[in-house]
Amino acid sequence: MKIVACIKRVPTTEAQAKVGADGKSLDPAGWQYMASFYDEIAVEAAIQAKEKNGGDVTIVTVGPSDAAKEVREFLARGADTGVILKDADWMSRDPRWTAKALAAKVQAIGADLVFTGRVATDRDNAAVGQMLATFLGWACVTEVVALEIEGAKGRAKRETEYGVETVEFSLPAVVTCNKGLNEPRRASLKGIMAVKTKPIAEEAPVDSGVQAVVVSVEIPPARKAGRILGEGAAAVPALIDALRNEAKVL
Amino acid sequence: MSTVLVLVEQFHGSARRAGLECLSAARITGLPIVAVVAGDGAEKAASALGKHGAGKVIALTGAAQWSPDAVARDVAAIAKELDAKAFLAAATATGKDIAPRVAALLDSTLHSDCTGLRSEGGALVATRPWLAGKAIATLRSSAPVFCATTRPNAFAATESGGNAEVVTRPASTDGKAVVTAIAEKVGGKLDVKEASVVVSGGRGLRGPENFHLIEELAAAFGSAATGASRAVVDAGWRPHAEQVGQTGKTVSPQLYVAVGISGAIQHLAGMRTAKVIVAINKDADAPIFKIADYGIVGDAFEIVPALTRAVAEARKH
Numbered sequence: 001m002k003i004v005a006c007i008k009r010v011p012t013t014e015a016q017a018k019v020g021a022d023g024k025s026l027d028p029a030g031w032q033y034m035a036s037f038y039d040e041i042a043v044e045a046a047i048q049a050k051e052k053n054g055g056d057v058t059i060v061t062v063g064p065s066d067a068a069k070e071v072r073e074f075l076a077r078g079a080d081t082g083v084i085l086k087d088a089d090w091m092s093r094d095p096r097w098t099a100k101a102l103a104a105k106v107q108a109i110g111a112d113l114v115f116t117g118r119v120a121t122d123r124d125n126a127a128v129g130q131m132l133a134t135f136l137g138w139a140c141v142t143e144v145v146a147l148e149i150e151g152a153k154g155r156a157k158r159e160t161e162y163g164v165e166t167v168e169f170s171l172p173a174v175v176t177c178n179k180g181l182n183e184p185r186r187a188s189l190k191g192i193m194a195v196k197t198k199p200i201a202e203e204a205p206v207d208s209g210v211q212a213v214v215v216s217v218e219i220p221p222a223r224k225a226g227r228i229l230g231e232g233a234a235a236v237p238a239l240i241d242a243l244r245n246e247a248k249v250l
Numbered sequence: 251m252s253t254v255l256v257l258v259e260q261f262h263g264s265a266r267r268a269g270l271e272c273l274s275a276a277r278i279t280g281l282p283i284v285a286v287v288a289g290d291g292a293e294k295a296a297s298a299l300g301k302h303g304a305g306k307v308i309a310l311t312g313a314a315q316w317s318p319d320a321v322a323r324d325v326a327a328i329a330k331e332l333d334a335k336a337f338l339a340a341a342t343a344t345g346k347d348i349a350p351r352v353a354a355l356l357d358s359t360l361h362s363d364c365t366g367l368r369s370e371g372g373a374l375v376a377t378r379p380w381l382a383g384k385a386i387a388t389l390r391s392s393a394p395v396f397c398a399t400t401r402p403n404a405f406a407a408t409e410s411g412g413n414a415e416v417v418t419r420p421a422s423t424d425g426k427a428v429v430t431a432i433a434e435k436v437g438g439k440l441d442v443k444e445a446s447v448v449v450s451g452g453r454g455l456r457g458p459e460n461f462h463l464i465e466e467l468a469a470a471f472g473s474a475a476t477g478a479s480r481a482v483v484d485a486g487w488r489p490h491a492e493q494v495g496q497t498g499k500t501v502s503p504q505l506y507v508a509v510g511i512s513g514a515i516q517h518l519a520g521m522r523t524a525k526v527i528v529a530i531n532k533d534a535d536a537p538i539f540k541i542a543d544y545g546i547v548g549d550a551f552e553i554v555p556a557l558t559r560a561v562a563e564a565r566k567h
Contacts, residue, residue, distance in 0.1 A: 013496045013515070016384070121381075121497060124362065124363060124380065124500075126346050127346075127353070139426035139427040140318070141427055143343060143347075158343070160344060161342055161441035161444055162432070165432050168430050179483075210359075211391055212359050215375065217385050219384070219386075223527070225540045226543035236556045239560075240561065240564050242544050243528070247526040
């Protein structure tokens with residue numbers, strides 16, 4: 001089975017937002033990067049699918065050469081090869097652009113099963129996995145919290161506002177992974193040593209033209225600190241009064 | 251004629267509030283609105299959409315099982331037939347599942363989870379959070395169809411008092427993925443993204459056995475959901491579905507009550523757009539107090555039960 005896990009290099013959750021000089025982007029000065037939180041779950045799902053069904057796992061990312069750091073981490077955990085679709089503007093591409101770039105690579109690899117995180121924690125679109133599947137004409141299950149793959153059939157569970165859905169599908173498929181699906185493993189010493197022997201290719205992504213046009217970016221005004229109404233249960237009546245007569249939410 | 255097509259989510263024949271909010275948001279475009287409803291109960295849900303602004307409602311009927319890819323194909327086909335200028339859906343679990351597929355079928359990008367929408371010189375402009383709300387981007391689209399999802403609770407569901415023509419259309423039944431079962435939530439428990447009041451607990455609750463305090467306070471508010479900080483979800487005290495923050499859900503309720511949550515930056519990113527924030531924490535220097543409208547310093551185990559009683563009492567009058 002040819003398995004692909006798509007990952008994205010994103011700013012860490014501690015990163016502060018500052019508007020860039022053009023007023024249309026964020027200034028990355030001082031940012032540290034990581035693989036998007038849910039991508040770790042996607043890679044773990046990919047490695048588990050390989051362990052169960054055989055085959056190999058390719059990590060594919062659209063990003064700068066520096067994304068090799070995140071790719072290497074996942075090679076150390078058990079993925080086999082890495083591909084960086086090299087793009088300095090990776091964070092300002094729109095979901096359609098990224099999905100088309102990934103679709104071309106997934107097709108070239110000849111994959112049967114693709115895992116992504118349910119959302120990348122930078123632009124928060126939660127759209128690339130579904131678009132990728134649609135461009136490929138594949139099945140897609142999103143926000144998956146449980147998964148079984150048996151041959152060319154899959155069964156997944158996903159959480160919605162009204163309950164847990166069971167979804168049955170046929171491969172080839174794209175699965176977007178939610179927290180709860182698995183516990184991502186750490187790299188073993190042997191895995192870290194093996195990274196040296198695993199190739200990371202750099203290729204040019206398909207450029208389908210960005211459609212999302214950024215007009216401006218702003219930092220939302222800081223919320224004004226409110227009032228400490230007091231200490232302990234004695235302050236409860238003041239809170240009720242404020243919620244009812246001032247904020248009018250009670 | 252240019253129209254805006256809105257996928258309105260329904261469950262058991264009732265439109266979900268997030269869907270009605272999306273329909274209300276669609277009126278901002280000034281374009282004639284066509285709503286599409288799908289799934290079991292679609293026809294029943296369709297009749298109520300006229301008064302929220304739909305001029306026409308298309309109910310996709312006859313599919314025995316829900317298939318996101320089949321629904322997306324039907325919606326995209328309708329958008330093409332109508333030559334729709336825009337496509338909107340709510341950013342719920344279902345909306346987020348379907349909308350990107352519809353956009354892809356229309357070879358158009360998608361602006362997800364929008365918190366604002368306006369029409370400027372005939373072009374649609376969306377605002378949406380980046381980095382879970384640390385920044386707000388204003389975006390246009392050069393796509394053939396302007397596709398966007400609207401964040402639940404970010405737009406008011408308002409009535410237009412209109413009437414809609416309802417038509418049915420046979421749904422595609424050749425889905426590549428199908429929903430074969432739904433384990434429905436018991437007791438109609440609300441999701442944090444949908445609820446108008448969210449009561450969240452953090453490590454200050456000391457253990458999962460104490461979260462009944464959070465649940466009781468939420469119950470006292472009425473239509474409230476219980477939320478949780480990342481720390482307590484990671485510790486396994488609460489399910490991930492309740493996690494509020496950058497790696498959980500981003501919420502915009504009318505009222506957010508944070509109990510025993512210090513206010514890590516990734517948590518604040520997920521709830522800072524709440525209309526009113528209340529914080530209860532024993533540490534007077536906790537960062538949560540810097541963004542809370544109202545704070546009480548002290549022991550949650552003493553304050554929360556008193557607050558629960560006071561809220562229940564206040565709501566009686």
